[in-house]
Amino acid sequence: MKTIYYENRKIKETHFIADTCFDYYSERLRADDYRGNVTLFAEWLEEESQKNNFHKIIVKSKVDDVSYWQELGYVNEGEFKGYFNGGSAFAMCKYLKKERRNSEYxxxxxxxxxxxxxxxxxxxxxxxxxxxxxxxxxxxxxxxxxxxxxxxxxxxxxxxxxxxxxxxxxxxxxxxxxxxxxxxxxxxxxxxxxxxxxxxxxxxxxxxxxxxxxxxxxxxxxxxxxxxxxxxxxxxxxxxxxxxxxxxxxxxxxxxxxxxxxxxxxxxxxxxxxxxxxxxxxxx
Missing domain, CATH: 3.40.630.30 (Gcn5-related N-acetyltransferase (GNAT))
Structure with a gap:
């Protein structure tokens, strides 16, 4: 039986839709695109991460949403300039385990x-x-x-x-x-x-x-x-x-x-x- 490294999923909920990657190998959940209610989407991300024992969440955020993610405890770790047809994507990240947050190097x-x-x-x-x-x-x-x-x-x-x-x-x-x-x-x-x-x-x-x-x-x-x-x-x-x-x-x-x-x-x-x-x- 082959190891499932990751799974791309299109999520459709009542208040948001999203393109996500469940990365089982690197124990993280990534959202490459989303639209809708940021607060409810953030709750869903955390619930799914806990279910799957993921330690890191990464959201590619459009510039207008950066402050919303920061209010929800996410940290801006970098910019993909031009990612969204010329508009920037910001890597908003949240850690669910302190060992995953701390870098030795x-x-x-x-x-x-x-x-x-x-x-x-x-x-x-x-x-x-x-x-x-x-x-x-x-x-x-x-x-x-x-x-x-x-x-x-x-x-x-x-x-x-x-x-x-x-x-x-x-x-x-x-x-x-x-x-x-x-x-x-x-x-x-x-x-x-x-x-x-x-x-x-x-x-x-x-x-x-x-x-x-x-x-x-x-x-x-x-x-x-x-x-x-x-x-x-x-x-x-x-x-x-x-x-x-x-x-x-x-x-x-x-x-x-x-x-x-x-x-x-x-x-x-x-x-x-x-x-x-x-x-x-x-x-x-």
């Missing part, structure tokens, strides 16, 4: 971010070596992509090491860009497209250790941005492990702007990790 992550921001933006990519091939992926690549993610990540918030799961992602519209070396995928990244609000999350960034010295991820991100721009999607964002100097440096150099940090947001490797929000306006 916050000061270290501040130091990493400070070092990252000192790096000049817009540095040119290293040329892609002649024996590496960059291309967009298709369904036939699902197995190879799953093998890559299984090799790079021992623990990951979604089952990217499952070829069937990856295949369904590609079929549902997620864009994958890959780099091959000797007919083997050695680096990949994806753009998870939200067609309702015309934004995309750059995610699932992975490179095998022996190929990390060539700056392959920058080439992948450039190509994904071109694909998004052609689809008139101008809000590109990512959440990167706050403890990873390398990935944060990549987004900073690619002119993404730091917009906040999500505390103990999801399970990666051996623990809950804080995640930095990076946002870019592709129309500029």
């Amino acid at each position: 916050w000061v270290d992550e501040d130091r990493i971010l400070s070092d990252v921001i000192k790096i000049p933006k817009g540095a040119k990519n290293l040329p892609l070596p002649s024996n590496y091939l960059l291309r967009m992926a298709d369904i036939q690549d699902a197995k190879s992509l799953a093998e890559l993610y299984g090799e790079v990540f021992e623990v990951y918030p979604t089952p990217m090491n499952d070829a069937e799961y990856v295949r369904k992602m590609i079929e549902s519209g997620t864009l994958f860009c890959v780099i091959e070396h000797e007919n083997r995928i050695v680096s990949a990244a994806s753009a998870d497209v939200n067609e309702t609000y015309n934004n995309a999350e750059i995610t699932d960034c992975a490179t095998t250790p022996e190929h990390r010295k060539f700056g392959l991820m920058k080439h992948l991100i450039d190509q994904l941005e071109k694909e998004l721009f052609q689809r008139n999607i101008y809000c590109s964002y990512s959440i990167a492990r706050a403890l990873s100097f390398g990935m944060n440096a990549v987004f900073h150099q690619k002119s993404y702007v730091y917009k906040g940090r999500l505390a103990n947001n999801c399970k990666i490797f051996d623990k809950y990790e804080d995640m930095n929000i990076w946002v870019k306006d592709l129309s500029v």
Whole structure:
């Protein structure tokens, strides 16, 4: 029996409707969109979180509702600028367990971010070596992509090491860009497209250790941005492990702007990790 990592649910109640994600693996409840009575919706979120033993609630709030969520005890952990067809989404968060709220690594992550921001933006990519091939992926690549993610990540918030799961992602519209070396995928990244609000999350960034010295991820991100721009999607964002100097440096150099940090947001490797929000306006 396969583990259920998460479940997307459309909620329709008398006084509100919402698009939610029940994230069983990372023990959190996320609302990506909602409309209606904020107070009643907040009560529902807390009840469902307690039923499922979730420790964190995340609501993507429109700017006009931020003060309502703050009055209900939510904390603003960051901004997804341009998320709602040009309007910002704010990550309003509430914790139901003190251990989930407290981050052991916050000061270290501040130091990493400070070092990252000192790096000049817009540095040119290293040329892609002649024996590496960059291309967009298709369904036939699902197995190879799953093998890559299984090799790079021992623990990951979604089952990217499952070829069937990856295949369904590609079929549902997620864009994958890959780099091959000797007919083997050695680096990949994806753009998870939200067609309702015309934004995309750059995610699932992975490179095998022996190929990390060539700056392959920058080439992948450039190509994904071109694909998004052609689809008139101008809000590109990512959440990167706050403890990873390398990935944060990549987004900073690619002119993404730091917009906040999500505390103990999801399970990666051996623990809950804080995640930095990076946002870019592709129309500029």
